[in-house]
Amino acid sequence: MPPPLRRIAHLDMDAFFASVELLRYPQLKGLPVVIGGGRRKVDEALLTTRGDLGIRAPRFIPVADFPLLKEYVGRGVITTATYAARQFGVGSAMGMMKAARLCPQAIVLPVDFEEIRKYSRLFKNTITEIAPLMQDRGVDEVYIDFTEVPGGQREGGRVLARLIQKSILEKTGLTCSVGVAPNKLLAKMASEFNKPNGISVVHEDDLQSKIWPLNVRKINGIGPKAGEKLARLQIHTIGELAARDPAWLIDNFGKATGAWMHEVAWGRDDSPVATTSEPVSMSRETTFERDLHAVRDRAELGLLFTRLCEQLAADLQRKGYVAKTIGIKLRYDDFRSVTRDQTLEQFTADAATIRKTAGLCLKRVPLEQRLRLLGVRASTLVKAAEVLFYEQNKPITQSERAQSAIKSIANDQLF
DNA sequence: AAGCAGAGGTAAGGTCTC
């Protein structure tokens, strides 16, 4: 019997954040709704404005009331917008102020992370009961390995995709879109083909007809920058990318990226569906309500800085990790950003140690210009319980070997 | 003495994703 064909699915929940809110507030169906950041402290004052809908939801303040508008939406951005809101040109990652101007009648709801996580767990559990090999890709997305699942090969995976869709709808009341293909790369593209509530099946042979006509930006990993550069080089479709000599791509985009671009343009991707993963870094960052100056707003900045470090320490401790490298990130009022890192002698999850190290990083950065964002990051993470094991088993670095040689020489002279 | 290659680490900046 030949080995079964590799069948990988990508499943994407439809307008997840907005759909979860519509479960609670079905009377919002069809209305322009925007989910995203607002200033919590004024939420209460605005909650009654939608009494006509019988819900505790704020509404965009009339654009004319500029100060109130600014206080409420501040510097937040939109996470998700319903279809009705998108008609006004409002979309994900757009600043709230701009959205308010485009669609002042939109209803604003804050992201309810508790609720989002609850539905995220629910739909993922539903999937693993049917197909156990699943890879997380954020709150609303997963990859699923259909290859060895009973029925996973029928109609190229369509039958199993239908079963999963139906089960998720029954469990959560939410719809999703699924793409099934020979690998994750193509599955991800396929899941976009039939949104919302659709299924799309892609086979190896479909490369020319279904993939090559697409814009390179449809490739997961080619963002605005790479897309623009490719356009400058007269490459717009994936087919045009596939036609280029890999050596030429490497010359233009570097060894790793160039080779990768060639592979993905030919629909090749053998990365596995990874059911587990270890975090690489953890961070906390915040954009201030107004730009702050390191000297003039020193006290306020120091307080914020300390709080970020405390939150980061708490995150590490709660998740059971310790970090060896501490770093900061800051963004100036003109949106340029800089980072500084420092590696410690010992692993830590201690707020005071993080604060002190991050403070040293901050000293190495120009602070004449006003700041709009400050962040603290912990990397080189190890499970707290495995620090001893890590210390004993990590290969001795060359510099440490040299250090110990120096010490032994010193000892020789001493004794 | 000086120079080079290769490995591995650290740091800084940038891109991309949801």
Place this chain on the structure above:
DNA sequence: CCAAGAGACCTTACCTCT
């Protein structure tokens, strides 16, 4: 005049050691 937060990964530079 507007542009979040969190995390993964890549590139480049620079350093040390062999």
